[in-house]
Amino acid sequence: xxxxxxxxxTSRRDFMKCMAWAGTGLVWTLAGGVLSSxxxxxxxxxxxxxxxxxxxxxxxxxxxxxxxxHIGFEKDPNKDPVATLxxxxxxxxxxxxxxxxxxxxxxxxxxxxxGGFDTVAQLLGGVASGGTFFVxxxxxxxxxxxxxxxxxxxxxxxxDGWRSFDHQGVHFIGLVNVxxxxxxxxxxxxxxxxxxxxxxxxxLSSSTPVVVYTHIPLWxxxxxxxxxxxxxxxxxxxxxxxxxxxxxxxxxxxxxxxxEGHMTFHTAMSTAFPQPAPGQGPGxxxxxVPTEEVRRxxxxxxxxxxxxxxxxxxxxxxxx
Amino acid sequence: MAQKxxxxxxxxRPGISVWVLPLIAALALAAALARAASPARAEVHISNFTFxxxxxxxxxxxxxxxxxxxxxxxxxxxxxxxSPALDxxxxxxxxxxxxxxxxYRCAIHPQMTGTIVVQ
Numbered sequence: 001x002x003x004x005x006x007x008x009x010t011s012r013r014d015f016m017k018c019m020a021w022a023g024t025g026l027v028w029t030l031a032g033g034v035l036s037s038x039x040x041x042x043x044x045x046x047x048x049x050x051x052x053x054x055x056x057x058x059x060x061x062x063x064x065x066x067x068x069x070h071i072g073f074e075k076d077p078n079k080d081p082v083a084t085l086x087x088x089x090x091x092x093x094x095x096x097x098x099x100x101x102x103x104x105x106x107x108x109x110x111x112x113x114x115g116g117f118d119t120v121a122q123l124l125g126g127v128a129s130g131g132t133f134f135v136x137x138x139x140x141x142x143x144x145x146x147x148x149x150x151x152x153x154x155x156x157x158x159x160d161g162w163r164s165f166d167h168q169g170v171h172f173i174g175l176v177n178v179x180x181x182x183x184x185x186x187x188x189x190x191x192x193x194x195x196x197x198x199x200x201x202x203x204l205s206s207s208t209p210v211v212v213y214t215h216i217p218l219w220x221x222x223x224x225x226x227x228x229x230x231x232x233x234x235x236x237x238x239x240x241x242x243x244x245x246x247x248x249x250x251x252x253x254x255x256x257x258x259x260e261g262h263m264t265f266h267t268a269m270s271t272a273f274p275q276p277a278p279g280q281g282p283g284x285x286x287x288x289v290p291t292e293e294v295r296r297x298x299x300x301x302x303x304x305x306x307x308x309x310x311x312x313x314x315x316x317x318x319x320x
Numbered sequence: 321m322a323q324k325x326x327x328x329x330x331x332x333r334p335g336i337s338v339w340v341l342p343l344i345a346a347l348a349l350a351a352a353l354a355r356a357a358s359p360a361r362a363e364v365h366i367s368n369f370t371f372x373x374x375x376x377x378x379x380x381x382x383x384x385x386x387x388x389x390x391x392x393x394x395x396x397x398x399x400x401x402x403s404p405a406l407d408x409x410x411x412x413x414x415x416x417x418x419x420x421x422x423x424y425r426c427a428i429h430p431q432m433t434g435t436i437v438v439q
Contacts, residue, residue, distance in 0.1 A: 075391065111393055111405040142395060142427035143404065185431025226431040283369030283429065285392040 059307035061168050064092050064099040064128070065213070066300045067250030068270030070139065071119045072110035077286065077294040081110075081272035082119060087319050088271045088300050089127055095302060100167065101130030105250035105268060106137030106178065106215030108153075112144070117152050136161055137215040137251060138178040146179055162193050164200050170305055171204055173197065175214040175235065182230035186223060187216035189231050198238050209244040209305070209312070217249045219258050219265050222278035227252055236263065246312055248301070252284070255316050266314065269299040295320025363387060364434065366394050366406070366426075371434030378416060380438055385413040394432065398424035 069085050078084060092099060102124065109116030117140075124132045134153040141149055150161055157163040157174070164173045175197070177187035189197075204210075212218070218232040229235075239245045245263040253275035258265040274287040274297035289297055299318040306313075360382055365372045367389040378384060386396045388406040396403040396412050400422055403412035416422070416438040426432040 111407075138428055138430075139393075142397070181425075181430040185425070185429065185433075224431065226429065283390075283392070285369070285390065 059168075060305050061100045062095065062097060062302060062304045063101050063103060063167075064095070064300055064302050065103045065105060065248050065268055066092075066271055067105040067268040068107040068137065068253055068272055069104070069120060070107055070110040070270065070272035071116045072113045073272050073286075075286065077289045077291050078273045078298070079291075082123070084295070084298050084319060085120075085123055085271045087295075088298075089123060091300060091317065091319070092127055099128050099302065102128045102132040103172075103174075103213050103248065104132055104134045105213055105248060106135050107139040107250060107270075108134065108137070108149075110139055110272075112140065112142070112148065117148065121152065130167075133163070133165075133172070133174055133213075134161075135174045135176055135213060135215055136178055141178055158196060159193055160190075162196065168305070169307055170209045170211055171201075173200065173210065173212045175212060175218075177214050177216045177218075177229045177232075181226075184223065184230075185226035186228050186230040187226065189229060189235055194231065194234050194238075197235055201238050201242075204242075206241045207243055209246075210239060210242050211246045211248065211303075211312075212239070213248040215249060216251045217265065217267055218247050219260075221252060221256060221267065224279070225284045227278060227284070239263065244312070246303075246314075248303075252278070253287075254297075266301070266316075268301050269297065269316065269318070271298050271300065271319075274298070293320075361385065365389055366432075369429060369432055371424075371432060374433075375435045375437065377437040377439065380419050381415075381417060382438070383413050383415045384436055385411050387411045393428055395427040396424055396434075397427040398422050402427070 066085075066088055070081050071085070073081050092102070104120075104124070108120045136146060136149045136153075140146070146160060150157070154161045159176070160179045161176045162174055164171060166172070175189055175193065177189050180188035180190045182188050201210075212235075214229075216229050217227055218229050218236065221227040240261070243262055247263060247265045248268065249266070250268050250270070252267050253270040253273065254267060254277065255269055256267045273294065274289060275284050276287050287297070296318050298320075299316060302315040302317070304313040362376055362378050362382055362384050364376060364384060364386045366386060369390065369392075371386070376384065386403065386406070388394050388408060388410055391408050393405045393407060395405055396414075401414045401424070405428070406412055416436065419438045422436040422438065424434055424436070
């Protein structure tokens with residue numbers, strides 16, 4: 001896998017964006033903080049492809065990121081996001097080796113309607129042996145300030161739902177940036193969470209691989225639409241000394257990537273509906289692609305870590 | 321105004337005094353002016369991810385209704401009032417019985433903001 005992934009730089013990133021919009025799966029590998037990619041026919045092809053030291057057994061593991069399931073959404077281009085979530089789950093169940101756990105980067109539900117959280121919990125229950133780690137999206141908390149979300153999915157978290165945990169030598173940090181907003185609509189982490197983050201990282205060796213997951217991007221994808229986090233630079237400042245930092249987020253319903261030193265940033269597809277490219281159109285609503293083509297814009301992400309060599313192999317794959 | 325008068329004259333039925341027309345016009349104008357000075361009800365449209373008008377001034381006692389014309393959920397949220405999620409063509413009303421400046425936003429798209437000035 002890794003021998004095919006030597007290309008990098010702007011042209012490669014542009015290629016990845018194009019391929020994402022064409023609905024083609026991608027393999028991204030992070031080695032020493034530098035990320036590269038190649039196109040894939042699909043996630044199963046990736047699972048079956050020969051791997052160099054990855055695969056999750058014998059000192060490594062895999063996890064899956066899903067995002068923006070928006071249960072309760074019922075308009076074009078996808079009137080049945082439960083079905084597309086179920087298709088995503090089928091893809092996850094077909095992975096070999098199986099993921100140790102799932103990460104859901106927010107907007108579980110579309111409008112916090114009764115039963116929405118139940119549906120998500122029921123569908124994701126038992127999909128991975130280690131369960132699912134969630135962070136909320138603004139669609140999960142706008143009605144009640146996050147009370148129902150926290151009661152339902154906040155077990156083991158701190159503050160407004162942030163947490164960290166370690167898994168086979170990798171430090172995972174789930175941050176919440178949808179409960180406070182800076183003027184202009186930018187997401188916020190807030191001083192309490194930033195203080196917690198600084199303490200959380202203090203005892204860690206700089207060689208520890210770190211994976212940060214959150215809903216709104218921690219980089220300025222498109223501030224006019226609120227596609228950024230106002231105080232992200234403070235958080236990234238605490239993370240700057242680490243040799244490998246991978247930042248995963250949802251919110252914008254499309255795959256984009258940015259590399260900044262040892263940090264790589266990856267936005268994820270939704271399992272429910274796509275959104276426009278940054279700044280294209282009046283606002284960040286559902287992108288009205290033809291219904292029969294919507295699966296080309298929906299998908300999930302598989303991440304494989306191999307101990308020692310520190311590569312994180314990232315596969316973004318569409319449902320169709 | 322000239323066009324209105326001309327149409328009015330053409331619309332007159334035989335036998336109706338031409339004095340009636342200016343009287344009706346004057347009454348209608350007075351009513352319109354009264355509404356402008358004291359709108360008991362006002363409307364804000366939500367479309368293309370913006371509140372229109374962005375700033376609305378109303379007297380104490382007015383009821384403001386927000387109507388969502390977008391094909392996307394929005395809310396009307398401030399410290400003083402908050403709507404549920406409004407789907408397409410759904411509306412939310414709030415009665416302003418205290419003067420002040422009320423800044424609000426959409427809780428789902430917080431880049432969308434508006435202001436109601438009550439005086």
